[in-house]
Amino acid sequence: MNATATHVDSSGVTITDLHKSYGKVEVLKGIDMRVEPGEVVCLIGPSGSGKSTLLRCINVLETANSGTIEVAGFEATDPDVDLDVMRRHVGMVFQQFNLFPQMSVLENCTIAQTKVLKTPLAKAQEIARDALAKVGLADFADRYPDQLSGGQQQRVAIARALSMQPSLMLFDEPTSALDPETVGDVLGVMRQLADEGMTMIVVTHEMAFAREVADKVVFMDGGVVVEQGDPADVIGDPQHERTQNFLSRVLHPGGID
Ligand SMILES: Nc1ncnc2c1ncn2[C@@H]1O[C@H](COP(=O)(O)OP(=O)(O)OP(=O)(O)O)[C@@H](O)[C@H]1O
């Protein structure tokens, strides 16, 4: 078995009536969402609709005000949950790759393993090299982040997350900061992960990716889920006016509506 094989988890993600406010402003207004193990869910919606906030609540970078989130067999919203243990099962990839600039690619992929999981260095390096091979960067282990293109750095960020052998991967607009010519490489890695059965929640404006790779598309606006379902339905035949307006803006950027 490959050392970075997906941790098998039978629980997926269940979000029930989730509310989150910043001060008096409620930005998540009762979110219900289910992600089956092995499913890829793409989260789409206009700026400010609460997509990042929802992802951040899932791995408890933000604390929800009410409602429940079950993730990878843990109740993330339980105040007594062991966050360190829970977060080992949840990998996160951000728009800005957030690599450690003073560490080599290999070190970026071993540091959390050795510090958090207490994996012996040789084993951590083996796992990291497998993860780097998976993202097509086996030969880049000794480079430093500033010696890589944006797309390569993002693939290292994915390898770094995979090195923790998570059962769920969260992606927050992973290709938005990339030059167009490197977007395809990153999406290709994500597609491969999906094909291998990784459970994924992906915030993205890449509608072709959502259409082809997602099992389910969730459209959020104003802190609520407006519409969710099969990508062919939500993207190809949206039922709600808000979804239609959003998609026409994303699919025909520059158009005046
Ligand atoms: N730390 C914070 N403090 C106060 N308000 C916040 C904070 N983080 C987000 N918000 C507000 O919450 C709302 C939802 O923000 P969020 O970042 O989740 O939206 P988003 O859908 O990810 O948008 P984008 O597509 O621009 O990334 C916005 O109105 C935002 O200004």
Ligand SMILES: [Mg+2]
């Ligand atoms: Mg966001």
